[in-house]
Amino acid sequence: DTGVSQNPRHKITKRGQNVTFRCDPISEHNRLYWYRQTLGQGPEFLTYFQNEAQLEKSRLLSDRFSAERPKGSFSTLEIQRTEQGDSAMYLCASSFRNQPQHFGDGTRLSIL
Amino acid sequence: DQQVKQNSPSLSVQEGRISILNCDYTNSMFDYFLWYKKYPAEGPTFLISISSIKDKNEDGRFTVFLNKSAKHLSLHIVPSQPGDSAVYFCAASDRNSGNTPLVFGKGTRLSVIA
Numbered sequence: 001d002t003g004v005s006q007n008p009r010h011k012i013t014k015r016g017q018n019v020t021f022r023c024d025p026i027s028e029h030n031r032l033y034w035y036r037q038t039l040g041q042g043p044e045f046l047t048y049f050q051n052e053a054q055l056e057k058s059r060l061l062s063d064r065f066s067a068e069r070p071k072g073s074f075s076t077l078e079i080q081r082t083e084q085g086d087s088a089m090y091l092c093a094s095s096f097r098n099q100p101q102h103f104g105d106g107t108r109l110s111i112l
Numbered sequence: 113d114q115q116v117k118q119n120s121p122s123l124s125v126q127e128g129r130i131s132i133l134n135c136d137y138t139n140s141m142f143d144y145f146l147w148y149k150k151y152p153a154e155g156p157t158f159l160i161s162i163s164s165i166k167d168k169n170e171d172g173r174f175t176v177f178l179n180k181s182a183k184h185l186s187l188h189i190v191p192s193q194p195g196d197s198a199v200y201f202c203a204a205s206d207r208n209s210g211n212t213p214l215v216f217g218k219g220t221r222l223s224v225i226a
Contacts, residue, residue: 004155031211035216041218042116042201042203042216042217042218043156043201043214045213045214048213058213091155093155095210096211097211098209098210099211100158100161100210101158101211102158103148103155103156103157105153105154105155106155
């Protein structure tokens, strides 16, 4: 069990730029989730996949956000035209069957 | 509108004593609850869970109690150890499983003092 891996760990970018984050889940896990956490808050659900199918998206996920899981393995989360309010920790989690979600250490996004 | 509420931002407990962390929820559709622990610069780590068909679940030093009528759950840690110092998040699901989208509280920072 190598754990959920997220890259990069920290991303600093200027407002208006596009950013992409990557998540590699635990190898046999078929479900993959994206959450966002801001200071003083708990994680907030963004979207999740079962294999390559995107099953659900939160109302929080604006049109500037897109997520993919092309072969049912790793996933990417892209944010276009970043805004100050996008500054947050982006957490990825994965799970298998009825087991609890395992989280990665997150990607911290800072918008200048 | 917070559906999962952890009203105590922080808690300090002496080593060896009991730590009790509380969580309230407003959505009566929630039927599965989890506690996660988070250390600085790390992602949340699963601790313990409980289904709404139970009122208690125990795993070593950790016990979760669920009071459905009050929409309240609590996590008991006994005895508390310095390594338990972390932020604890309560989370809930409305699909009777931990492998579905979760709704989290804001967390409670536990400090265990030696």
